[in-house]
Each structure stands twice: as C-alpha cells, then as structure tokens.
Amino acid sequence: MSDSFESAATFPPFAPGTQPDNDWAAYGSTHRRHPQQPALRIPQTVTETTGPRFTSAQLPAIIDLATEGGREAMGERIIVRGRVTDEAGAPVPHAMIEIWQANAAGRYNHARDQHDAPLDPNFKGEGRVFSDAEGWYQFTTVKPGAYPWRNHFNAWRPNHIHFSLFGAGFASRLITQMYFPGDPLLALDPIFRSVPDEAARQRLVAQFDIEITKPEWALGYRFDFVLRGRARTFFEE
Amino acid sequence: MPVATAFQTIGPYWHLIEHPEWADLTRFGASGEHLVLTGRIRDGDGAPVGDGAVELWQASPAASDVFPGWGRAATDAEGRFRFTTIRPGPLPGAGNAQQAPHVALSLFARGILTRLVTRVYFAGDPLNETDPLLSLIEEPARRATLIAHAAGDDAWHIDIRLQGEGETVFLDF
Ligand SMILES: [Fe+2]
Numbered sequence: 001m002s003d004s005f006e007s008a009a010t011f012p013p014f015a016p017g018t019q020p021d022n023d024w025a026a027y028g029s030t031h032r033r034h035p036q037q038p039a040l041r042i043p044q045t046v047t048e049t050t051g052p053r054f055t056s057a058q059l060p061a062i063i064d065l066a067t068e069g070g071r072e073a074m075g076e077r078i079i080v081r082g083r084v085t086d087e088a089g090a091p092v093p094h095a096m097i098e099i100w101q102a103n104a105a106g107r108y109n110h111a112r113d114q115h116d117a118p119l120d121p122n123f124k125g126e127g128r129v130f131s132d133a134e135g136w137y138q139f140t141t142v143k144p145g146a147y148p149w150r151n152h153f154n155a156w157r158p159n160h161i162h163f164s165l166f167g168a169g170f171a172s173r174l175i176t177q178m179y180f181p182g183d184p185l186l187a188l189d190p191i192f193r194s195v196p197d198e199a200a201r202q203r204l205v206a207q208f209d210i211e212i213t214k215p216e217w218a219l220g221y222r223f224d225f226v227l228r229g230r231a232r233t234f235f236e237e
Numbered sequence: 238m239p240v241a242t243a244f245q246t247i248g249p250y251w252h253l254i255e256h257p258e259w260a261d262l263t264r265f266g267a268s269g270e271h272l273v274l275t276g277r278i279r280d281g282d283g284a285p286v287g288d289g290a291v292e293l294w295q296a297s298p299a300a301s302d303v304f305p306g307w308g309r310a311a312t313d314a315e316g317r318f319r320f321t322t323i324r325p326g327p328l329p330g331a332g333n334a335q336q337a338p339h340v341a342l343s344l345f346a347r348g349i350l351t352r353l354v355t356r357v358y359f360a361g362d363p364l365n366e367t368d369p370l371l372s373l374i375e376e377p378a379r380r381a382t383l384i385a386h387a388a389g390d391d392a393w394h395i396d397i398r399l400q401g402e403g404e405t406v407f408l409d410f
Contacts, residue, residue: 020350029348032281039409052307100253177245
C-alpha cells in the first residue's frame with residue numbers, strides 16, 4: 001500500500017491563529033472531548049517527519065461521486081478542482097485526498113444520520129483522488145445540501161464537503177471541510193467560526209470558477225489545499 | 238508565503254470513508270513479530286467515544302510494499318479500537334539519543350476540531366527508561382498514560398482519556 005516517504009526536514013509550526021483550538025465552547029461536542037492539560041511540546045523525530053504513501057494502483061481512485069452504477073445522483077452536478085501545495089508554494093504530487101459528503105438533500109448515507117430528508121440510491125458520498133505531478137486534483141460530485149444538527153436551537157450546517165489529505169509526513173496530515181461562497185449559514189456555524197484568523201477561515205470557502213465550469217454540464221469550483229511543511233531546496237541542505 | 242489550511246472536525250459521519258481492513262497492517266503479508274494493539278477512548282465524563290477515528294503510524298519497521306506502516310480503525314460503541322501490526326523496533330532520536338519502540342496515534346472525532354496526537358510505548362521495554370520523549374514528562378502518572386500494558390500473548394492495551402482524571406498526554410510538534 002505504501003512505502004516510507006523520506007523527509008529529514010522538520011515541519012515549521014502552524015502560523016498563529018490559523019488553526020482552531022479544540023477548546024471551543026460554541027461547539028457543544030467539544031466540552032467533554034478537549035484536553036485540559038497543555039499539549040507536550042516535543043522535538044520532531046523520524047516518527048513525525050515521515051509518513052505513509054498511497055497510490056491509485058493500490059487504492060483505486062473514485063473521481064465521480066455523481067453517478068453510481070451508471071445512474072445519475074439527484075442534485076446540482078459540480079466539479080471541484082484545485083491544487084495541493086506546501087507552505088513554500090511547491091506542488092505536493094501524488095497526495096491522497098479522501099472525500100465524503102451528504103447528498104443533495106442534506107442526508108448522509110450513514111446509519112446514524114436520522115435527518116428527515118431522502119436518501120439517494122445513486123449517491124454514496126465517498127470519493128478518493130490523487131494529486132498529479134503538479135499537485136492538481138479534480139473530481140465530480142453533486143452539491144451537498146445543508147442539514148440540521150442539534151448543537152443549539154435551529155442549528156444548520158452550511159453546505160460542505162469533508163476532506164482528508166496525506167502529505168509528505170505524519171506532521172502534514174490534514175482533515176478539513178470545504179464550504180461554498182455566499183452561504184448565509186457560514187456566519188452562524190460554530191465549526192467554521194472555530195478558525196480564529198479571518199483570512200484562514202475564508203480560505204475554507206471555495207471560489208466559483210467559470211474556467212472549471214463545463215458548458216451544458218456542471219458548475220466548477222476552485223479549492224486549494226496547503227499542507228504543512230516546506231519543500232527542501234538544495235540551499236537548505 | 239502560503240499558510241497551511243485550517244483543520245475542521247472529522248464529524249460523526251466519517252465512516253463513509255472507513256475501510257475496516259485498514260486496521261490490519263499485516264494484511265499484505267508482512268513478516269516480523271505480530272502484535273495486537275487494543276485501546277479504549279473515553280471523554281471527560283468517562284463516557285466512551287463511540288464515533289472516533291484512530292490512525293496509527295509507525296516509522297519502524299520501515300514501510301514497504303508489504304507493510305504500510307499506517308492504519309485506521311473506528312471506535313465502537315464502547316470506545317474500543319483494535320489494530321494488528323508488526324512490533325516496532327528502536328528508532329534514532331535527536332543527536333545520539335535512541336527512541337524506545339513506539340507507535341504514534343492520531344485521534345479524530347466529532348467534537349475534536351483539529352487532531353489529537355499521542356504515542357504508545359510498550360511496558361517493560363528497558364529503553365523506555367531513557368526515551369527522550371518519555372523523559373520530558375516529569376510526573377510518573379502522566380508518563381504512564383503513554384505506556385500500553387500486556388494483555389495476553391502479543392497483545393497490548395492502552396486506555397486513552399481525552400479530558401480530566403488520567404488525561405492522556407497529547408503532543409505538539
Ligand atoms: Fe458534514
């Protein structure tokens with residue numbers, strides 16, 4: 001499935017304010033799940049600087065979530081395209097990107113999702129793509145619906161797609177969510193609002209892109225990922 | 238300069254990308270001393286975390302075509318998870334230091350906005366006494382939260398507490 005990715009370089013710390021704090025009162029599920037002791041600061045070792053590698057030969061790509069067994073899912077078909085880079089702006093090639101989302105009605109194909117919205121037999125909601133040599137990725141899906149959750153009275157999650165990425169090392173692991181531009185629920189969503197830095201928060205919102213949009217077929221959205229770490233240049237050796 | 242993308246919680250429905258066989262790192266036929274690592278995750282009330290994703294990464298033995306070095310397991314209603322893997326060996330640390338055999342765990346769940354990272358060491362390993370990371374933790378009770386106990390032949394168990402009494406030591410790097 002993978003071989004070790006040798007990366008002797010250490011990863012710089014996250015920029016202040018650009019990551020959520022697990023202690024975030026507005027999101028009720030954090031109350032009993034966030035540690036109260038400060039995390040132990042440790043030097044990075046081979047355990048943190050190396051990580052797993054995955055290939056599409058071992059784990060087949062699922063690049064079209066909008067059809068199942070040749071049948072079209074219900075909803076607004078969209079294309080999501082973007083680039084995976086590191087913090088130096090260098091492409092991250094062959095990164096595995098896992099994707100999951102609700103269907104167009106705002107219902108997950110998941111036993112624990114009891115939202116009274118229809119399931120779609122032609123939509124499973126799992127995807128998997130790999131960035132190419134220049135860091136680009138793309139997939140087709142349907143726009144996920146908003147859905148209610150019980151965090152507070154009349155709480156609704158904005159439309160979003162979940163992502164999981166693996167980069168050059170254990171330290172560059174990322175789990176995040178992509179949002180859609182102009183969504184009025186963003187301002188009310190404690191999960192989106194957990195990112196303190198305004199610019200970092202806004203980078204979780206995809207951009208509509210007419211160049212990615214395919215005539216007579218699907219709207220296109222651009223969404224880029226930046227994984228922790230910087231490519232080594234020969235100057236740094 | 239670009240800034241690393243912000244984390245968001247994995248949420249309660251991440252099982253759409255779950256593949257239970259990924260919890261067995263020996264499934265491609267890796268040779269070496271097999272071990273089973275079980276764990277249980279509980280929250281600040283002592284309640285099981287039943288919707289979590291646990292990822293295991295180990296740099297030893299080195300990943301290869303038959304050994305991914307990485308796996309993912311879901312927690313069940315009791316907060317329990319289970320990996321089958323190959324026993325890690327010692328690893329180099331900073332300078333001339335040697336690290337005791339260990340695996341790293343990432344924890345993701347509803348109510349965890351980023352990720353929680355910890356390590357699992359193995360009780361009775363003489364290298365634990367001089368491990369550079371364990372040596373950073375002064376309180377023996379805190380250090381003990383990173384040490385799995387033997388639970389039968391080639392089986393080990395670790396209790397993870399997210400908050401409160403017996404809170405696990407989580408790592409920042
Ligand atoms: Fe969601």
